[in-house]
Amino acid sequence: MDTLLLNNIKDVRHNIENWKKDGLKIGLVPTMGALHNGHASLIKKAKEMCDKVVVSVFVNPIQFGPNEDFDKYPRTIENDKKVCEEIGADIIFAPSPKEMYGENKKLSNIDLTFVCPPYSLVDCLCGKSRPGHFDGVATVVLKLFNIVTPDYAFFGLKDAQQLFILKNMVKDLNLNLTIIPCPIVREDDGLALSSRNTYLSAEERKQALTISASLRKIESLYKQGITDVSTLFDTALSILDKNTELEYLEFRDYDNFEKVSNVKNNTLIAIAVRVGKTRLIDNIIV
Numbered sequence: 001m002d003t004l005l006l007n008n009i010k011d012v013r014h015n016i017e018n019w020k021k022d023g024l025k026i027g028l029v030p031t032m033g034a035l036h037n038g039h040a041s042l043i044k045k046a047k048e049m050c051d052k053v054v055v056s057v058f059v060n061p062i063q064f065g066p067n068e069d070f071d072k073y074p075r076t077i078e079n080d081k082k083v084c085e086e087i088g089a090d091i092i093f094a095p096s097p098k099e100m101y102g103e104n105k106k107l108s109n110i111d112l113t114f115v116c117p118p119y120s121l122v123d124c125l126c127g128k129s130r131p132g133h134f135d136g137v138a139t140v141v142l143k144l145f146n147i148v149t150p151d152y153a154f155f156g157l158k159d160a161q162q163l164f165i166l167k168n169m170v171k172d173l174n175l176n177l178t179i180i181p182c183p184i185v186r187e188d189d190g191l192a193l194s195s196r197n198t199y200l201s202a203e204e205r206k207q208a209l210t211i212s213a214s215l216r217k218i219e220s221l222y223k224q225g226i227t228d229v230s231t232l233f234d235t236a237l238s239i240l241d242k243n244t245e246l247e248y249l250e251f252r253d254y255d256n257f258e259k260v261s262n263v264k265n266n267t268l269i270a271i272a273v274r275v276g277k278t279r280l281i282d283n284i285i286v
C-alpha cells in the first residue's frame, strides 16, 4: 500500500478533515524516525485499533540538550517510508523544524510557548541529566496532537517516564484522545530496541546486554520474594559490565511515580547507562 509522505501541516490537516467527515478513527504514532521493529509494533497496534494511521517522523530539536546527539541522530526517511508501507500506515508526516516552529524563532522559551510538565515528574530519572528534555517532548507532542487530532496515540513503554508525563499532560490539559502504551520490543538476546543502538560498536553491544540482564535478575529475585530495593540495586550493579557507567537505577510506583523502598506489583524499575558515548535506557514493570 502507498503511504503518503507529507511535509506540510496544511496537507496533513486536509487529509484528516476528509477522514473525520467519513467518521474514521485516527491513530497517531509519533516517532523521530530511524524506524525499527519497536516502532513497527506501535504502527501495527495502531492499524489494529484505527481506520487511518499517521506516523510522524521528526527529530525534534527542542528536546535535545546543547551537547546531545541532535546532529548525529540517524535520519533514514527512505527506509522509514518502506517500513510504513509494509505495515500499511496511511501518512508519514515528516515536517522540517521550520514547518513545526516557524521561521526566525529562537527555539527556546524566549520565543516559543512551551508545555512544562510538573517538576515532580521531570526532576528525576532521565529529566535529571537532560534538563528541558521533557518540556521539549511535551511541547512537540501537543503540537502533533493538535495537527493530527488523533483518537488514539501510541507510545512505547521503553520511554516509561515520557509515557507517564504524556498521560498526565492528556489528563491535565483535557485532551480528547487516549494514549495507548505498547510493550518494549527486544532483540532475541534481550537488548531493548533503540534507534541509538546503531551507535554501538560490537564490543559495546556486548556490554549493553548487561543492562537487560540486570533487570531480568531483579525480576527473578522479586519473584523469589526479595523486595528490598537496596539488595536488588546492589545485585543489579554487580551484573552491569564494569566498562559501562550507571546513570541511574530507580524503583518507582508506576501509579504515582513515587520512589519505593520495597518493590511491589506495578513497580517501575528504570535504568540509564552510558556505554561508551551512547546513553541507553531500559526498564521493567513488575
Ligand code: PAF
Residues within 6 Å of the ligand: 030, 031, 032, 058, 060, 063, 137, 140, 141, 159, 162
Ligand atoms: O519517543 C520519541 O521518539 C520522541 O520523544 C517523541 C515522542 C516522538 C517526541 O519527539
